[in-house]
Amino acid sequence: MKISGAHKLPLGRDRAFRAMQDPAVLAQCMPGCESLDRTGEDEYAMRMKMALAAVTGQFQGKVRIADSAFPESFRLIVEGSGKVGFMKGDGLVRLTEAAPDSTEVAFDGDVHVGGTIASVGQRLIDGTAKLMIKRFFDKLAAKAAEVE
Amino acid sequence: MIARNFEYSTPSTLAEALALLADGEAKALSGGMSLIPLMKLRLASPDLVVDLSGVPGLNGIVETADGIEIGAMTTHHDVESSALLRSKCPLLAETAAAIGDVQIRNRGTIGGAVAHADPSADYPAALQALEARVKIAGVAGERVVSAADFFVDTFTTALEPGELVTGVIVPAEAEGTGVNYTKMLQPASGFAIVGIAVRVRKDGSLARIGVTGLGAKSYRAEAAEAKLAAGDVDGAAALVADGVEANADIHASAAYRSQMARVYGARAMRAALNRAA
Amino acid sequence: MATTTTTPTKTESLIGKRLRRREDPRLITGNATYVDDIQLPGMHYACIVRSPHAAANVKKVDIQAAAAMPGVVAVFTGEDTKDVGPVPCGASLPGLRVPYHHILAVGRVYFVGHPVAVVVAADKYVARDAAEAVEVEYEELPAVADPEKALAEGAPAVHPEWPDNVSFNFHQEGGDCAAAFAEADVVVKQRITSQRLIPTPMETRGVVADWKTGDRSLIVYSSTQIPHLLRTLVAGMLALPEHKTRVITPEVGGGFGCKLNVYAEEALMGFVSMKTGKPVKWIESRRENYLCTIHGRGHVDYFEIAAKNDGTILGMKLKLIQDLGAYHQLLTPAIPTLSVLMMPGLYRFRNITADIVGVFTNCVPTDAYRGAGRREATHGIERMVDLLAAELKMDPAEIRLKNFIQPEEFPFATATGLTYDSGDYALPLRKALEISDYTGLRAKQVEARAAGRLMGVGMSTYGEICAFGPSPATPAGGWESATVKIEPSGKVTVLTGASPHGQGEETTFAQIAAEELGIDVDDVVVLHGDTAIVQYGIGTFGSRGTAVGGPALYYALQELKAKIKRFGEMMLDSSDVSFAGGVCVCNQTGRSCTLAEVAGAAHRAMKLPPKTEPGMQATYFWEPPNFTFPFGAHIVVTEVDRDTGQIEVTRYVAVDDCGRIINPLIVDGQVHGGVAQGLGQALYEQAVYDDNGQLLSGELTDYAVPKATMMPWVESHHTETPSPVNPLGVKGVGEAGTIGCSPAVVNSVVDALSQLGVRHLDMPLTPEKIWNAIQGGRA
């Protein structure tokens, strides 16, 4: 499934770029993130607990950042699996300066979902993915002041 | 299809229920029509299930100075067949009748449906059009939130963890208001691909359009309402889906859903106008 | 010896009588016993761990945590079961590639739902929890879920040993297609798909296996259509002696072909029961049913039809791409060959050429589903005939009537090597035209169009091949068996080897037996589905239950009637005795004795007729000399909503000719059910896999089986052209509704949209697809 969209961050582009690659910031902003540990150059192991309405699920996975081109773009590869299935996302994140202290972050990628969540929740995957991304950016925007 | 282990309790007061739900891993059980399937698929695994069926005061439909109050545990069937609602708030009764099938309507409750906030559920369209208010109780006390503020996003509401919906308040319809709820069914589940609730008066003093199924959450199509108030149904229909990022799934693409919102919008508006004085 | 003078009282024939199904009271009051109702002392429960990936290497299966859970008795993986024989494929084709199908995956998984491990526990809840605790480490591999994509250069290989994903190529031709096409005035081509469907029986599969350690014998309870074949094959897989393996088939809550199979779980439960020494139950969940029980259809067909300008069809070509899934189940590769066999349909042309490519995909296997192969053929032919009619601006009824094989041409040898038994193909079509008031409908359509409405009238005629079948033409035997026992009191027990499961043979077979013996229908009971009680039989599928099992019963009854007569002659002391109406009568004296008296005497055996054994029992194994070929015509009227693309079926007229009708009520029921499933394919149902082989329509909330409220009123009518193949004249009706329905519906909707320039639509005709077609047409 293709997924794309754009969100604004109240940060200059350089700061926005650094924030989005800062594990400490990511850990705080990724919805349900319980831990994010560095396992290598631009590679992290992650545990997250997804909760949406009555649905809850624990996922373990990897986050990898590739093709980093400061401050314009990077590729984000996320993989997670849990008892209810697995998900993989691979997308290009592009940052453009909208105004001083305002950056538009556009993403464009593929999400692949499998297991129970794919076969009984197909109608919800799209909306849920969008919601999770929105939550991430909302949180990040709210934390903007703390970002260096 | 077997759920994980869980504890089960049947509190006999609201306070007791709220105390039990204060633990983050607890879940309220009303009709169970959404919660139980999720538990059986193991997509939901609460540690504790708090059955609200023994809590007094949550079931029933009463008229107050403030409007008509429907208790959270009132089933879809009871809403559909309530003489009071049929005469004073027919839109809600009509919407209840459009939900799922007989078994679902016999078990499912308005509180559960509202709290679950399925983006394709039927009630939210009517509640938006009715500018209904949702009554909420928590350990910290009670509050009332408008439908517009209550539905936040896909499966996301203004409820804080541990809070319960205790009821829904809808207005008694003024004489001469025409209403209609029309939905396009997803043939497998019966949920709405789109559902449109309309209230209108011919003199233009009232025009309300609630939409469900199209986007991440239900909403009032306010731009369309202005056109409807002016008697321009086609103009209104053209605006029903405006500015909404439409859902897509194997049953309907985003473009088709948006178009169906316009088509069903026009149909619901015409049907409501036909009934309006 | 008591003899009395009575006159036969029974005159009204039971054949053709609308008797209510005697099966129904127990079914509709919840008193039937299904596999899940079986409770055995000490019974344990199994839960299967399944792959969430469509293609992956299995790196590690860690069972420790699961095995340590209280209540868990054992956990087995593919390493433990790899010596069990493979899940069998009964079909053979030249050059067929058959992947080795382990009952639990060994090293690699090939589709979502592929079984990887099994947990056995004291209760089903613990079993489910423990299954979740089995940790499987997968290395995901690229998958392919679409048969045409699987054939493309560079597609992922489903089985690495066969990188082209081709399991077989099959070619058949008859006549001279090249000449026919050269001679043609017009050639019409069309790609036509028959989408993958999920059979969705109300009862999912289920197995209870009970290993008797002391006897070293195994009982398998299974929801199957083929108890005896299952016994033979499961015994083989587990290396057990067949006579120490018993299969019991309790009530089966719907099969539709998906239980005409031998599944991994049937052997697996036997294996775990033998290993643990406990009776073990496994009940398939709906999710497993959708992921792991066979699907039906899965065709992409490229058709070409050649004709003269006057509408005479000269020949037909077909390239058929069959989505096989990852493995061959019992009959997987044979199903598309049935499509080719029936390619000529009801028409006289004798030039065909067909090529099948059987393609592996990372999906659950396809196999027989109601109408198997023949529905796909009929859909293609009947769409092509409509396309041809449109091309030649002919009426669809007229072009059909022009090309039908004529009544005097039977038996008719087809280009595909079949011999059609009997038929008058114009008969049901004319009847359907008349009942539907076809001329009136066309006039209404003109009015509707003038009013801007989209009204369609569509028809389909069909011929199907049933009563599988002569043994040389079938993978297992094609005969059927019956035993009739007349008990000492004169009451009758019938044991049929056809294992009916919803088709109503407990009623129709009682009608046949009661008619032949001249007794009350309530004096007959029909038993089936236990290999320890019933003589070997083949089973119920391919509309064969009554058409092959019925004649077996008929001939067993004839043997008994001869014996009854011999006893009558002895008891009435006469050589001029006739047996009718349940009574032996001496034609000289008028003295008589009843069947009960005869049966009593035969069991008491004080005196026996010459060269006659005591007792009153006969068994007959009947080998059919040919298939039977039912036919019919369906006419469907639809109204399409221009603004939404929604379709309403406003009239449904079905005229089916299934030969002689034993019980019209049951025949109508079969037609109604068949039409429901046909409508499901035409309008609603589709198994949707994404590009990675994930099944997105994995539950009933996304897979749209038609509900009662979605059914039109089916006007079911019949013509009766007896088959000469069997003494009952019956042909079979189990699949007729499914076969006749989908082309009629699609033809009707295409007819409705034809004014917009639409000439073809693929199923299912979802509102969005129709709406898009309307938009395209408008432009």
Ligand SMILES: Cc1cc2nc3c(=O)[nH]c(=O)nc-3n(C[C@H](O)[C@H](O)[C@H](O)COP(=O)(O)OP(=O)(O)OC[C@H]3O[C@@H](n4cnc5c(N)ncnc54)[C@H](O)[C@@H]3O)c2cc1C
């Ligand atoms: C086959 C099927 C078809 C359906 N078709 C439709 C349809 O066409 N249209 C439609 O609108 N709906 C449909 N539904 C959903 C149905 O209406 C449910 O009843 C409803 O969505 C949930 O209500 P419930 O009382 O069953 O809630 P439950 O399942 O008991 O609970 C749902 C969720 O809400 C929470 N909850 C319950 N009560 C409260 C409360 N008072 N306060 C706070 N949280 C609470 C629970 O913890 C849970 O998370 C269908 C359901 C099924 C199974």
